[in-house]
Amino acid sequence: xxxxxxxxxxxxxxxxxxxxxxLWSAPAFGQAGDAEYGxxxxxxxxxxxxxxxxxxxxxxxPDLGKPREGAFxxxxxxATMWNHAPKMWAAMEERQMPLAGLSQSDIANLYAHFxxxxxxxxxxxxxxxxxxFAAKGCSSCHALDAQEAEDKHIEGAPTVDKWATMLDPVLxxxxxxxxxxxxxxxxxxxxxxxxxLTLQEMVDLLxxxxxxxxxxxxxxxxxxxxxxxGEQAFAGLGCSSCHxxGAAEAGKVDLLTEAxxxxxxxxxxxxxxxHRPQMEAQAKTKGIELxxxxxxxxxxxxxxxxxxxYFQEQGDAKRGAEVYAAKSCAGxxxxxxxxxxxxxxxxxxxxxxxxxxxxxxxxxxxxxxxKDWPELTAADVADLVAFVQSR
Numbered sequence: 001x002x003x004x005x006x007x008x009x010x011x012x013x014x015x016x017x018x019x020x021x022x023l024w025s026a027p028a029f030g031q032a033g034d035a036e037y038g039x040x041x042x043x044x045x046x047x048x049x050x051x052x053x054x055x056x057x058x059x060x061x062p063d064l065g066k067p068r069e070g071a072f073x074x075x076x077x078x079a080t081m082w083n084h085a086p087k088m089w090a091a092m093e094e095r096q097m098p099l100a101g102l103s104q105s106d107i108a109n110l111y112a113h114f115x116x117x118x119x120x121x122x123x124x125x126x127x128x129x130x131x132x133f134a135a136k137g138c139s140s141c142h143a144l145d146a147q148e149a150e151d152k153h154i155e156g157a158p159t160v161d162k163w164a165t166m167l168d169p170v171l172x173x174x175x176x177x178x179x180x181x182x183x184x185x186x187x188x189x190x191x192x193x194x195x196x197l198t199l200q201e202m203v204d205l206l207x208x209x210x211x212x213x214x215x216x217x218x219x220x221x222x223x224x225x226x227x228x229x230g231e232q233a234f235a236g237l238g239c240s241s242c243h244x245x246g247a248a249e250a251g252k253v254d255l256l257t258e259a260x261x262x263x264x265x266x267x268x269x270x271x272x273x274x275h276r277p278q279m280e281a282q283a284k285t286k287g288i289e290l291x292x293x294x295x296x297x298x299x300x301x302x303x304x305x306x307x308x309x310y311f312q313e314q315g316d317a318k319r320g321a322e323v324y325a326a327k328s329c330a331g332x333x334x335x336x337x338x339x340x341x342x343x344x345x346x347x348x349x350x351x352x353x354x355x356x357x358x359x360x361x362x363x364x365x366x367x368x369x370x371k372d373w374p375e376l377t378a379a380d381v382a383d384l385v386a387f388v389q390s391r
Contacts, residue, residue: 077120112223120264129209143159167219180273199264234301
């Protein structure tokens, strides 16, 4: 989830430097993000004076509680925040609001909040999800509630009104995985092939489940766990026997190459669901048992995957080098001007925290140098991060 681009010589980078020097040594995005803290932070930092949250409060600024229409991404969010930062600072100054900085943990919590809303997912359609629920065979085992289960003589599987885990995207992934073996046995007994899901079908299905009366008014929630425990779980559960993370290994699928085609929590759910039969076959070949997740393990693994860059969109380091040169980043960061550190790691969290902590000073310096605030695209963000991380 890469944020950014750089300003101009002293402009962009020179000021990111101060706080960035502290941030750069910290882990990447997903150490620990808590959606509830992120949601509360929007109010505590007075974001809701201008931004509604789920249609409540705020002014004319974009609603931060509703998923965006159309394609969106963490990179696009980062670029949007960067591009509009000067306007937001001006509006805050006009309202005599303090320009409080955001720490890395603040940003991690904010991103967790957006992920819990599936802010970056395609828009789900409950009507289409109802059709998916029937077409993929879900309705043959899962009734919507106890009354339907009794009326249609559906037994065994949990009714949809009990699917509390779908409120947390991480627990949704965990639940789908943990019940996979039983569902596979049911499919086999009925002579049904393992159904495949697209990302759009997944978000439509979730929209349908969320539309049920039992889930009305429930707030989504996401909590990322401990990345170090996640690293241990990734190995202990046998994931590392078949998957590598950033290094090509014979007989293994590199998740940092494959997964970035749809780097979303819902995308992870889709991939784990669709590839379950192949994973079972591979595990059998290697004599590995596919274990269910125990308490907190999926949250920990998700934090580890965030840290390792699984959820980052893949940028192009060569194009990132061109952005780096065009924005004169080297003038400060490669020559050490204004105390700027040489950059060797960069994440969306680093940039978001730095721009909110040091951005106003950066803008003042750019105004002094008569330089325009640079506009960023989502591609700029991904490419620049890829370049900096490749050095």
